[in-house]
Amino acid sequence: MMVSNVAELLTKEFGKKKIKTSKDYLEKYGRDWYKGIEAKPSAIVFPENEKDIQNLILFANKHKHPIVPSGGRTGLNGGATAANNEIVVSSEKLNKIEWISDTNQIKCQSGVITDNAKEFALEKNRMLPISFSGTSSSTIGGNLATNAAGAKFIRYGSAKEHVAGIKVVLPSGELIELRRDLLKDATGPNLIEIFYGSEGTLGFITEVTLNTLSKPIHIETILIDFCDINLIHEKILKKKNRDIISAVEFWDSNCQRLFDEEQSNYQALIELSSDSQEEITDCLEDLANIGTDISLLNTKQANEIWNKREEIPVKLADLDAYKLDICVPIKNLKKYLQEIRKMDKNGEVYCFGHLGDGNVHANIVSEKNLGMFRKKIYELTVSLDGSPSAEHGIGQRKKYIWSDFPHYSDKLKLLETLKKSMDPNNILCPKVFFN
Numbered sequence: 001m002m003v004s005n006v007a008e009l010l011t012k013e014f015g016k017k018k019i020k021t022s023k024d025y026l027e028k029y030g031r032d033w034y035k036g037i038e039a040k041p042s043a044i045v046f047p048e049n050e051k052d053i054q055n056l057i058l059f060a061n062k063h064k065h066p067i068v069p070s071g072g073r074t075g076l077n078g079g080a081t082a083a084n085n086e087i088v089v090s091s092e093k094l095n096k097i098e099w100i101s102d103t104n105q106i107k108c109q110s111g112v113i114t115d116n117a118k119e120f121a122l123e124k125n126r127m128l129p130i131s132f133s134g135t136s137s138s139t140i141g142g143n144l145a146t147n148a149a150g151a152k153f154i155r156y157g158s159a160k161e162h163v164a165g166i167k168v169v170l171p172s173g174e175l176i177e178l179r180r181d182l183l184k185d186a187t188g189p190n191l192i193e194i195f196y197g198s199e200g201t202l203g204f205i206t207e208v209t210l211n212t213l214s215k216p217i218h219i220e221t222i223l224i225d226f227c228d229i230n231l232i233h234e235k236i237l238k239k240k241n242r243d244i245i246s247a248v249e250f251w252d253s254n255c256q257r258l259f260d261e262e263q264s265n266y267q268a269l270i271e272l273s274s275d276s277q278e279e280i281t282d283c284l285e286d287l288a289n290i291g292t293d294i295s296l297l298n299t300k301q302a303n304e305i306w307n308k309r310e311e312i313p314v315k316l317a318d319l320d321a322y323k324l325d326i327c328v329p330i331k332n333l334k335k336y337l338q339e340i341r342k343m344d345k346n347g348e349v350y351c352f353g354h355l356g357d358g359n360v361h362a363n364i365v366s367e368k369n370l371g372m373f374r375k376k377i378y379e380l381t382v383s384l385d386g387s388p389s390a391e392h393g394i395g396q397r398k399k400y401i402w403s404d405f406p407h408y409s410d411k412l413k414l415l416e417t418l419k420k421s422m423d424p425n426n427i428l429c430p431k432v433f434f435n
């Protein structure tokens with residue numbers, strides 16, 4: 001049930017300044033990057049502190065009117081899209097950031113833009129290795145709510161690995177704080193984890209404390225042209241090299257055509273980083289002997305290739321690509337890519353992604369064959385024990401995966417139980433995950 005005059009009630013309770021209902025605001029803040037769901041929010045609210053968020057959630061419970069937390073709106077699955085008159089609660093004004101010098105940590109309100117947090121760390125001569133093309137707009141709260149990973153996962157893990165603590169307003173309106181800054185802690189299950197990837201359904205993240213890392217002294221970047229994916233895993237990602245490899249980003253020949261180039265079946269950008277130049281030199285010598293074209297890039301060239309890699313999803317979005325965010329076990333990656341090549345006779349499936357962790361984004365650019373490709377690629381993923389969402393979440397767009405991937409049904413049941421017990425009025429993102 002929803003109230004029809006919700007904007008009026010909100011304005012009465014929270015004041016005109018924090019509530020926006022004009023068309024341009026509703027359009028801009030009503031949806032994320034995914035354009036396939038029409039935005040129809042009832043109002044956009046800009047809370048300025050935790051108390052505002054608590055009051056908004058109490059308001060939503062009182063009126064049984066759903067709300068959608070919203071960060072930088074770079075999500076790819078309609079998680080932050082309000083298509084059913086929901087109130088959008090934006091974290092835009094929650095943008096304070098603080099340095100904790102004793103522990104080299106950053107305390108961020110959840111609306112801090114990811115790149116701002118990274119730059120803040122760099123100013124302190126430290127780094128926050130959250131790395132993907134959306135970080136100039138995404139927020140730290142949104143990164144955790146989507147369990148975001150990206151290019152540096154192979155070395156530094158996903159965004160959640162850097163968390164030392166979070167504050168969350170629960171669907172009951174209660175503010176809680178959870179820590180994860182001890183090496184050992186067996187006080188029951190590690191419940192901080194339920195908020196990672198929860199996509200706004202279990203609570204509104206208001207504050208995040210992040211650990212920063214020391215910056216590696218030496219970084220080298222290489223570009224490889226290759227035909228056989230096993231080359232990367234057998235010859236490059238060997239135990240000896242693995243510790244200094246900080247990214248293995250790859251793209252196929254279809255993606256190369258986006259830049260009017262077609263060099264080889266696959267290209268990979270590999271970043272090596274270490275405090276020891278000797279370690280890097282050893283690794284480079286090792287790679288020089290693997291029997292394929294390798295170019296060592298200078299800083300300017302490396303930046304150009306990184307920019308190119310980051311432009312791939314943007315160019316594909318311009319082509320209205322349907323994005324599948326698949327992860328398969330490394331041992332099955334070769335078969336996965338080979339089978340896609342076999343089914344894609346006309347160059348309509350563009351593959352790129354994070355080779356070191358088996359996460360390949362398969363982008364279908366074909367209105368006519370979309371259904372066929374999606375079905376076949378998902379069947380292939382099931383047969384290879386893969387996941388239909390490695391790092392982009394489910395949102396509203398990909399709820400069908402629960403039936404396409406039957407081995408996730410126990411997880412869905414547990415998620416439903418959790419949702420019912422934590423959010424009995426179903427007020428937080430009711431259309432995400434569930435029908």
Ligand SMILES: Cc1cc2nc3c(=O)[nH]c(=O)nc-3n(C[C@H](O)[C@H](O)[C@H](O)COP(=O)(O)OP(=O)(O)OC[C@H]3O[C@@H](n4cnc5c(N)ncnc54)[C@H](O)[C@@H]3O)c2cc1C
Nearest residue numbers: 071072073074075079132134139141142145148149200205
């Ligand atoms: C060009 C491009 C490239 C990308 N590449 C990658 C990649 O390589 N790896 C990767 O992991 N992801 C990638 N993404 C997707 C990425 O997961 C999200 O863009 C990002 O993490 C979402 O952050 P956001 O602040 O924009 O969240 P939004 O899009 O605003 O929201 C995402 C979800 O989180 C919820 N949410 C937002 N803020 C909060 C909060 N404070 N508390 C609770 N819930 C909240 C929303 O309700 C929604 O369900 C890419 C996106 C783009 C546009």
